[in-house]
Amino acid sequence: MSIQHHLSDDTLLRHAAGRLNAGLALVTAAHLHGCAHCRGRLAAFEAVGGALLEMEAPAAMAPSAFSNVLARLEERPAPAPILRAPRRAALNLPPEMTLPPVLAGCDIGRWLWLGRGVRYSRVRLPWAPDANVMLLRVAASRAVVSHAHAAQELTQILHGGYSDSTGQYGPGDIAEHDETVLHQPRADEEGCICLAALEGGLRLDGWMGRVQRRLGL
Template structure:
C-alpha cells in the first residue's frame, strides 16, 4: 500500500542536506524505504544539490579537514547519517531483544532492532503499549507504540514535536486516516484521539521531543505522572 501522508518538501530538503537530528532522520529514512513518491523527490533534491555544488568556486580547506569529517561520521555523532541510504539508525544504539520477524521492519529500523520487535513493552492503557527504543540526551524519545484493534489513545496534544510513522495496520483521528508507511508530524497546534481500525492492531514508530499532554476532562489529571515517567 502506497503512503498518502508524506514529509513536507522543506522536511525532505533538511534531510537531503544533512541538517536534521539523527532521530528525525531515522524516522524519515524508514518512511523513504517504502515510499517511491518521496524517493523520487529526494533524488531530485540530491541532483539539484549536486548541480549547485558544481557551480561553487573551489575554496581552501584546513589541514585537519579530513580528520574532522571522519569524526562526524563516527557512530554517536548527531550528523552520522547519509540521506541517500538512510544510515541514520547507525547513530542510535539499543540493546532490545525481540520476538517478531526482523524482515517485517523498514531497513533503517532493522539496524536498530536486528532481532525484530522488542520483548519488553510498557502498558500505557488498556489498549496501548509502548516499547522504548532509546531516549537521547536532549530528551528525545524514540519508541514503538502498539494500539489494539479498535483501541484509542486518550485525547491529547503535544508540548513538543512528535513524528509518527505507521509500520503496520492503520489509525484515524479527527484529521484523517493514516495507513502503513504514512508519515505524520504534529505539535501543540494539534489535538486528537488516535483510534486503531476495528479489525487490525496498529504499530507505529514515534519520535517525541517532549511528552504528550492529555486534554480530556479525566486524562488531564494524569499529566504530572506522564511527565514524571517520560
C-alpha cells in the same frame, strides 16, 4: 495498499541538510525505505541544492527543471536492506510484519503498558541515547489519549492503521504532527503498530494530562 501520506517538504529538506534530530531522522529513513515517491523528492532536493551551491551567481531555473529531476529520480530502487537484525525483546509481532531495516543496531525493549489497549516499546539508538523513539501498539479499535505535541512528532505506520481528525493512515503512511494539532488516534479493526519519534514532549488532555502535570512530566 498504496501510500497516501508522505513526508512534508520541510522535513525532507531538513533531512537532506542533516538537521533532523536522530530520532526523527530514523523514522524519516524508515518511511524513505518503503516510499519511492519520497526518495525521488529527496534526491531532487539534493540535486537542486547541490546545483545551487555550485553556481557562482544563482540563475533562474526553468519551471520544469524540478519536476524533470523528480520524474527521473522517483524510479530509483530502494536501498539494499541491512542484514544485521536489531537486538529486540520478544515482541510477538504479527507473522507478516517485518521491522524496518533502519532499526538494525537499535535496542528494542519489551512492551510496556501506556493505557488501556495501548503499549509501547522503547527503541534505543546506541549512537543517540537521548533520542525519543518508540514502537507503539494499539489494540483493535482502541484510541490513544488525546494529545498535542511540544514540537514535532513523526509516526510511520508498520502494520494495521488508525484514524484521527487529520485522516486515515495505513501501512507505509507517515503522519507528521506538531504543536498545532490536538488529536486522538483510534486504531482500526486490525489494530496498529507504528514507529514514532518525538522532538520535545507530549501535551496530554483529560485525566492523564492532569496526572502528567502533577508529576511534572
